[in-house]
Amino acid sequence: MRPAPPIAELSDRARDIFRRVVDGYLESGQPVGSKTLALSGLNLSPASIRGVLAQLETAGLLAAPHTSAGRMPTDLGLRLFVDGMMQTHEPTAEERQAIAARAGTAGPVEEALAATTAALSGLSACAGLVMVPKRETVLRSIGFVPLSPTQALCVLVGEDGNVENRVMDLPAGMSPVALMEAGNYVSARLSGLTLAEARARLDRELAGGRAALDGAARDLVERGLAVWSEDGERRPVLIVRGQGRLLDDAAAADLERVRELLDDLEGKQEVAALLDSARAGDATRIFIGAETRLFALSGSAVIARPFRGADGRVVGVVGVIGPTRLNYARVVPMVDFTAATLARLMG
Structure with a gap:
């Protein structure tokens, strides 16, 4: 262009x-x-x-x-x-309060990010986006709960209090004692490590003969860590909220454009790559329609701004996506305020 x-x-x-x-x-x-x-x-x-x-x-x-x-x-x-030419309009006190309140959501930080993005979506009448780096889970414990002779529930507890479950297949003849031994080993030797660090320590201890595990328990720990590592690599780094707000009255006359846009949002990897390009610098970036290959067909606009952590490094990007006719003068300062709010959250 x-x-x-x-x-x-x-x-x-x-x-x-x-x-x-x-x-x-x-x-x-x-x-x-x-x-x-x-x-x-x-x-x-x-x-x-x-x-x-x-x-x-x-x-x-x-x-x-x-x-x-x-x-x-x-x-x-x-x-x-x-x-x-644009003259911006700062968010009202009520809008700032709505965003700040959602950023204070209790629980894992991902829930606060999602809640804040939902608030931004509602206030801007666009879909809200936030991209954060892949967070490495730090282990507190892993437990293995027998479900049947051939399956167990692997329960991972992170240092941030987050708990997730996965069902694992067991080799024939796996005893309850081996399940307990595997969980005790992780809690005693691998607690406080990321998944990658835990796997590296397990490999070193096995190679040096220092891992006090029998064959069945060792296999279970190795497979449990592998399951969680693979899951973390696939975990989306992009949170999208408020897609339904893209279906406004004006969109009814152009449903094909909206369909293209929703398809684009399903391709989270490409959207995340676009947001990642906004990480450089401190300024808000505005991508309009055909300026980006991703949204050339759907005729959409993205407003995005990076936010930083306590150490000053960029830790994510927040923004909105909507039709190119969105209210830039109102939404740009709203995205700026949300980025500042998330920076305080991440600090």
């Missing part, structure tokens, strides 16, 4: 008309016609307005979706508006 022309290249008249078209489109989702502009307080005739609209269309800033249907901003036009 070609770059937007500098705002200084537009005449005062063209800037005024362009801003009114963008404001009208972002408010209604509909193209804005010359008659509407003539009634908006411009001291120009409809013919003069149409002439300026034609110039803006030639510059690639506006487009007419249908003959005599009025104009709407192109992705290039929205980029010019966002970068050079």
